Amino acid sequence: MVINLKLFLPSLCLAFLACAQPAEKNKIEVTAQNSADSIALAKKLAEEAKKIIPKTxxxxxxxxxxxxxxxxxxxxxxxxxxxxxxxxxxxxxxxxxxxxxxQEKKNYAVLQNYKNKNREAPLVKSYHRDAYTRISDSLNTERYQSAPLYLLGETKTPTIYGRDGSLVQLLSSDTIDMVRFAGISLDGEWEVPKRYVKTIGDSVxxxxxxxxxxxxxxxxxxxxxxxxxxxxxxxxxxxxxxxxxxxxxxxxxxxxxxxxxxxxxxxxxxxxxxxxxxxxxxxxxxxxxxxxxxxxxxxxxxxxxxxxxxxxxxxxxxxxxxxxxxxxxxxxxxxxxxxxxxxxx
Structure with a gap:
C-alpha cells in the first residue's frame, strides 16, 4: 500500500503537538513551583538571619x-x-x-547619683546599718550615691538600690516622672524616678x-x-x-x-x-x-x-x-x- 505523505504529515504533526502540549504545560507548572519554593526558601533564610545567635x-x-x-x-x-x-x-x-x-537596638541610659546630687534615695523595704551607720539594701548596695529602684507598679517604697554608673535599657519615655527600665548592669525590670536617669540614646x-x-x-x-x-x-x-x-x-x-x-x-x-x-x-x-x-x-x-x-x-x-x-x-x-x-x- 502506498502512503500519501502529503496527507499523512499534517496529521502526524497535529498528533505530535497534541502529545507535546501536556508536557510543556507540566514544565511550566514545575518551573512555577520551583520559583515559589525558591521565594519561600529565601524568606525562610531571611527570617533565620534575623534571629540572634548568642555568642559564648x-x-x-x-x-x-x-x-x-x-x-x-x-x-x-x-x-x-x-x-x-x-x-x-x-x-x-x-x-x-x-x-x-x-545585637538588638536599645535606648541606653545610666543610673546617676554621684554624691547624692540627684537627692538621697529613700529607704528601701529591707535594709541594714553597719557600725558606721551606713545603710545598705538586701544586696549590700549602699544607699549613698545610689538610685532607688521600685518594683513595677509599686512606687511607694523602693525594693533595692541601683548603683551609680549602672547601664540600663530605657523602656518608657523619659518625659514622665517615673521611668521604666530593664537592667543590663543589674537584673530585672524596674521603675525609677526620672531624676536618677541620664539617657544616652540608641546610637551609642x-x-x-x-x-x-x-x-x-x-x-x-x-x-x-x-x-x-x-x-x-x-x-x-x-x-x-x-x-x-x-x-x-x-x-x-x-x-x-x-x-x-x-x-x-x-x-x-x-x-x-x-x-x-x-x-x-x-x-x-x-x-x-x-x-x-x-x-x-x-x-x-x-x-x-x-x-x-x-x-x-x-x-x-x-x-x-x-x-x-x-x-x-x-x-x-x-x-x-x-x-x-x-x-x-
Missing part, C-alpha cells in the same frame, strides 16, 4: 595590638611566691555578654572596654575590631580599693559606664575638707571610684609616673590606681558615656 566565650578571639606598651605584664607572671594571671576565659565571657546585649556602641581584676590586681584595655574579634590595647598592673571603713572601700565588682573625666582629681585628707593632693588623669565610673594615675600627696606637686605598690595589694579608697601614663592612655582613648569599665574578681 568560645566565639571570642583576643589579639595583642598594643596602643600602650609601658609596664606591660605577661598573660601570667610571678607575684611573691604565687603566680598571677589575666583571667582570659572570664574576660572572654564578659566580652561575649557585651556583644550579645548590643560600647566597643571600648576596660577590665579591672581585683583578685590579680591588674587592668586590661580592649577594643572590638569586628564581631567576635577583640584587640588587647594594654596589659598593666593596678591597685584597687581596700576594705578599711569608714573612708576606704573595696572597688565594686560589676559593669559601669565611664561618666566623667578630670585631668586632676583633687582629694581631701580622710575626715577633713583640706585638699591633700590629686590623682592625674582620673576617669570616674561609679560613685567616687576613678581609674587614675599615681596619687600625688601635694596639690602643687609634679605627676609621678610609677609606684612600687602598683599590682601588689588593695590600697586605694575605692579607685583603681595605674601608672600615670597608663591612666593617661585610658583618659585619651575613651569617651564619656561611650566606654564600659568592667570589674571582675
Amino acid at each position: 566565650a568560645a566565639d571570642i578571639t583576643l589579639s595583642k595590638s598594643f596602643l600602650y606598651d609601658q609596664h606591660t605584664l605577661e598573660d601570667s607572671y610571678p607575684y611573691q611566691k604565687k603566680t598571677r594571671v589575666f583571667q582570659m576565659d572570664k574576660i572572654k565571657e564578659k566580652l561575649a555578654w557585651i556583644e550579645n546585649f548590643q 556602641t560600647f566597643y571600648k572596654v576596660v577590665i579591672v581584676d581585683v583578685t590579680n590586681q591588674n587592668i586590661m584595655t580592649l577594643e572590638r575590631e569586628s564581631p567576635g574579634k577583640w584587640l588587647i590595647r594594654s596589659m598593666n598592673p593596678a591597685t584597687t580599693g581596700r576594705h578599711n571603713p569608714p573612708y576606704a572601700q573595696e572597688t565594686p565588682v560589676g559593669t559601669f559606664v565611664l561618666q566623667e573625666k578630670k585631668s586632676k582629681m583633687f582629694y581631701y585628707g580622710d575626715g577633713t575638707t583640706t585638699i591633700e593632693g590629686y590623682a592625674p588623669y582620673a576617669n570616674r565610673f561609679t560613685n567616687g571610684a576613678y581609674i587614675h594615675g599615681v596619687p600625688v600627696n601635694n596639690p602643687q606637686g609634679a605627676i609621678v609616673e610609677y609606684s612600687w605598690s602598683l599590682g601588689t595589694t588593695p590600697r586605694s579608697h575605692m579607685c583603681v590606681r595605674n601608672a600615670s601614663s597608663h591612666a593617661k592612655h585610658v583618659y585619651n582613648w575613651t569617651k564619656t558615656f561611650n566606654a564600659l569599665f568592667v570589674v571582675i574578681d
Whole structure:
C-alpha cells in the first residue's frame, strides 16, 4: 500500500503537538513551583538571619595590638611566691555578654547619683546599718550615691538600690516622672524616678572596654575590631580599693559606664575638707571610684609616673590606681558615656 505523505504529515504533526502540549504545560507548572519554593526558601533564610545567635566565650578571639606598651605584664607572671594571671576565659565571657546585649537596638541610659546630687534615695523595704551607720539594701548596695529602684507598679517604697554608673535599657519615655527600665548592669525590670536617669540614646556602641581584676590586681584595655574579634590595647598592673571603713572601700565588682573625666582629681585628707593632693588623669565610673594615675600627696606637686605598690595589694579608697601614663592612655582613648569599665574578681 502506498502512503500519501502529503496527507499523512499534517496529521502526524497535529498528533505530535497534541502529545507535546501536556508536557510543556507540566514544565511550566514545575518551573512555577520551583520559583515559589525558591521565594519561600529565601524568606525562610531571611527570617533565620534575623534571629540572634548568642555568642559564648568560645566565639571570642583576643589579639595583642598594643596602643600602650609601658609596664606591660605577661598573660601570667610571678607575684611573691604565687603566680598571677589575666583571667582570659572570664574576660572572654564578659566580652561575649557585651556583644550579645548590643545585637538588638536599645535606648541606653545610666543610673546617676554621684554624691547624692540627684537627692538621697529613700529607704528601701529591707535594709541594714553597719557600725558606721551606713545603710545598705538586701544586696549590700549602699544607699549613698545610689538610685532607688521600685518594683513595677509599686512606687511607694523602693525594693533595692541601683548603683551609680549602672547601664540600663530605657523602656518608657523619659518625659514622665517615673521611668521604666530593664537592667543590663543589674537584673530585672524596674521603675525609677526620672531624676536618677541620664539617657544616652540608641546610637551609642560600647566597643571600648576596660577590665579591672581585683583578685590579680591588674587592668586590661580592649577594643572590638569586628564581631567576635577583640584587640588587647594594654596589659598593666593596678591597685584597687581596700576594705578599711569608714573612708576606704573595696572597688565594686560589676559593669559601669565611664561618666566623667578630670585631668586632676583633687582629694581631701580622710575626715577633713583640706585638699591633700590629686590623682592625674582620673576617669570616674561609679560613685567616687576613678581609674587614675599615681596619687600625688601635694596639690602643687609634679605627676609621678610609677609606684612600687602598683599590682601588689588593695590600697586605694575605692579607685583603681595605674601608672600615670597608663591612666593617661585610658583618659585619651575613651569617651564619656561611650566606654564600659568592667570589674571582675
